[in-house]
Amino acid sequence: MPAPTHPRPHTETLANGLRVTLRHVPGLKRSAAALRVAAGSHDVPLEWPGLAHFLEHLLFLGTERFPTGEGLMAYVQGHGGQVNASTRERTTDFFFELPTQAFSAGLERLSDMLATPRMNLDDQLREREVLQAEFVAWSQDPTAQQQFSLFEGLPAEHPLRGFHAGNRDSLQVEQAAFQQALKDFHQQFYQTGQMTLSLVGPQSLEELKALAEQFAAAIPVGDKVAQAAIVPLTVKSYQQRSNLLFAFDALPESSVEALVFLCHWLNSAKPGGLLAHLQEQKLADGLKATPVYHFNGQALLQLEFTARAESLNAIREQMLDWLSFFAQQDWSPLRKEYAALLERQQQVSGALQRARLDSEQLEIGLSDKGVEALTQILGEIGTVDNFSGHWHLPAANPFLRANEPLANAGLIRGQTSAHRGLRTFAQDRSRGRRERSPMQFSQALPDNNDEGAIYLRWQVEAAASADLHSRLQRSLQQTQQDAREAGVELTFSATGNQWLLKLTGLQEPMPNVLEHALKSLTEVDANSPRSAPETPLMPIRQLINALPEFCLEPVPTADDAKHLWTTSRWDGLALGLNQQTQSAMGLALSRIPGTPDNQLPAPSALDSRQLWHQIDSASSEHAALLCCPTASRSITDEAAWRLLALIVQTSFYQRLRVELKLGYAVFSALRQIHGQTAIVFGVQSPTASALEILGHAQAFIEGLPALIESHDDTSLSQHRQNLSDQFNDANLSGKDAAELLWQAKLAGHSSDYLEQLSAAISQLDRQTLLTAAQHLINAEGGYRCLATDSAPGAPWQAAN
Known part of the structure; x- marks a missing residue:
């Protein structure tokens, strides 16, 4: 874990006008860049709505120097990194994260695509169809339409009321006037005076500055230009469905940090606050406060x-x-508490998160100027001097302070000392027990840093009903929020008969977080409150979320939490924890319900059948997710699958999204689910049915041998090296390593799994890859297809 860094990055403006923020973080495994262009959808000519969003897409389509297959997206994906972009009202952001040794080449590709985009007409026509597909999905998505309708209370002439995503009608690429507008927008805004580059990594400030200067050298030089003038909001507040909105026209410069601070405390669910009172009065079940727009004093x-x-x-x-x-x-x-939690967040953030935060140029906490801005905001909302006496400020976050014992640390309600899950390790040893503890404190990761991970798994007799699942998730909400603020990510999943509690992040608060989480989960009963209904997801996201459930054998459901806990069996894995943290876990371990079992079997493996699961969706669009597991759980098969996934990623996207124009949501990726390794292909389409999507995916899979043969030995060797580098200790974060080791435990591998995997990758050759591709084509590990349509018939079987 990197040591805490100075809360402010180094900031300067280079000689050519590029503003840069540089953050040196010793110990980071990766480097990241976030490039912000001060121009967005509200800055385009009125006659060409969507032009800014369209340009963002075009910039990823390759340049003369770096064609599509060698451009930023393909390069980052090939090195196991992250890359994306976003067009907002007044800004456009490009950001990526890479292993440090590959970072310079990523920056080189970013600068080249921004400065010298190819933008030929054929590319534009193809990409316009992608935006058209996005528009169709957006226009049919109730959630998106509700978000758009939020602005109906604003003046009609304000750009927030307009359409800015772009579609076939608004993007008249065949017209010379549109081409001139596109060129002019790019020349006006994509230049040094309009950009801020944020770099974060383990490199020294001098090295980061040198990288920034190399980037800047490729960007056209220009002065900062004025963005389109604002239109007054004029209204103060209005109601839109279940939303209240407050508009501000002339706020001071620090208003953004003030609004974020206010929203943090509005969103608190702790007793004495607004949400807790609304829940008590049965007026509302949930509250989410967000500053949805801010620019030049408007908010x-x-x-x-x-x-x-x-x-x-x-x-x-x-x-x-x-x-x-x-x-x-x-x-x-x-x-004080807000500043502390922001510092904790920064401490556990990866390079990409830090770079994106730096590009926002916000203070760490609420500054004195922010206090003045908040006072003005509250005054404009209409606060008064008299108020009810039942309010009080939220209790301090218990995980931001030194560990304190949890009150009432006795037995879990409804259990007795006969339940072995309530014994501490000391008690077990005093009884002369010789078996290894079910909570394995692994030495596979070093324990000399601040981060760690805890995985706690239960095998239960039945799956949680939807109602019980909702109550379990609701019981953890406050602990999750407090834990996240203190630098610990806490998640709980109840998938089939496999329940998992996971903690990752700073290890110092983990014992206390684990105690609170177990107490909350085991006190759930029939009267516990349920979670608020979730916002409907787009179809492909529904399928992704449902996939883990359908990778297990079906089991009956039950609603009795107490019975499921007491009859469960559990084991666990702790990684990277030092002796102090391990010792502090004694009380938490004594609270674990169920029977400890150090020989829990791995979740049942997928069989060789081709099973089809239909998932109902409210959307008119179709989606299909094809999950292709390895034929065995061997590390050799896993290594081959990983290299296959790396090779096909760009080609699958190019074939189904760019050439076939099936839709905007197209991806392929390697996933590990319950210890099973699989390549997952996913598509959401406004035109093609799920069966047609599947046909295209299977046709692509049939062509894998030819795709492999199209790579010469040098290319295959480079792919293998890129994959191997991802598992190099110098590049692998503690969090990612912990997840890999947990999946390895589920698959039955030993603690030297990472070393074995690296060795297996290094031994991969063309013939091994071709053999793996044939196993995939033959579905020797079976197929799982999740789709929005019904099963097509043989060889597919409709799952129970």
Whole structure:
């Protein structure tokens, strides 16, 4: 874990006008860049809506120097990195993360694609169809339409009321006037004076500056230009369905940090706060406050309530009462805790997260100027001096302080000392037990840094019903929020008969977080509150979320949490924990329900059948997810599958998205699910049926031998080296290594799995890869297809 760094990055403006922020973080395994262009969808000519978004897409389509297969996206994917871009109202962001030794070449590709895009007409026509598919999906997505309707209370002439995504009608690429507008927009804004480059990595500041200067040398030089003038919002507040919105026209410079600070405390569910009171009064079940827009003193604050529309007037009254209370408080303790949690977040963030945060140029905490801005914001909302007496500030986050014992650390309700899951290791040893503990403290990762990971698994008699699953998830919400603020990511999944509690991040708070989480989970009963209904997901996301469930054999469901806990069997894996943290876990381990079992079997492996699972979706679009597992759990098969996945990633995207124009959501990736390694192919399409999508995916798979043969020995060797580098200790983060080791445990591998995997990758050759491709074509590990349509018939079997 990198040591805490200075909260502010080094900032300067280079001689050619490029503004840079540089952050040296010793110990990071990767480097990242975030490039912000001060131009967005509200800055394009009115006659060409969507032009900014369209240009962002075009920039990824290759240059003369780096064609599509060698451009930034393919390069980053080939090195196991992350890359993306985003067009907002007044900014366009490009960002990527790579292993440090590959970072310079990534920056070179980013600068080249920004400075010298190819933008030929054929590329534009193809990419316009991609945006058309996005537009069709957007226009049919109720959630997207509700988000768009948020702005209906604003003046009609404000650009927030307009359409900016782009489609076949608005992107008239055949017209000379459009081409001139596209060229002019690129020349006006894609130059040094309009850009901020944020670099983060283990390199020294001098090295980072040299990289920034190399990047800047390729970018056209220009002065900062004025963006399109703002249109007054004029309104102060309005109601839109279950949302309350507050508009501001002339806020000071520090208003963004003030709004983010205010939203943090509005969103708190702790007793004494707004959400807790609304839940007690049964006015609302959920609240999400977000600053949805800000530019040049303008801002729009959204408060979204999970509530009936008829309750909104009462909610508004309570909200204004709480804001009036909040405005009169001494914010000093809240500012101190807020700064502490932001520093914790920064401490556990990877290079990409830090680079993106640096590009926002926000303070760490609420500055004195932010206090002045917040005072003005609350005044404009309409707070008053008198308010109800039942409000109080939220309790301090228990995980930001030194570990304290959890109150009432006795037995789990409804259990007795006869349950072995309640014994501590010391008690087990005192009884002369010789078997190895089911909680394995692994030495596979070093314990001399600040990070660690804990995996705790239960095998239960039945799957949790939807109602029980909702209650279990709701029970953890406050602990999850506090843990995240303290640098620990806490997740719980109940998938079939496999339940998993996972903690990753800073190890110092982990014992305390684990105690609270176990206490919350084991106190769930029939009267426990349920989670608020989730926002409907796009079809492909539904399929991805459902995949782990359908990679297990079906089991009956049950609703009795107490029975499932007490009859469960559990084991676990702790990684990277030092002796102090291990010792502090004693109380938490004594709280684990169920029977410890150090010989829990791996989750049942997929069979060789071709099973089809239909997932109902409210969308009119079709989606299919094809999961192709290895034929065995051997490390040799896994290594071959990983290299196959790396080779096909760009080609699959190119074939189905660019050439066949099936849709905008097209991907292939390697996944490990319950210890099983698989390549997953996914597509969502507004035109092709799930069966047609599957046909295209299978045709692509049939062509794998030819794709492999199209790579010469040098190319295959480079792919193998890129894959091997991903598992090099110098590049692999502790969090990623922990997840790999957990999956290895589920697959029955030994603790030297990472070394074995690296060795297996180094031994891969063309013939081994061709053999693996044939195993994939023959479905020797079986296929799982999740789709929005019904099963087509043989060889597919409709799953139970």
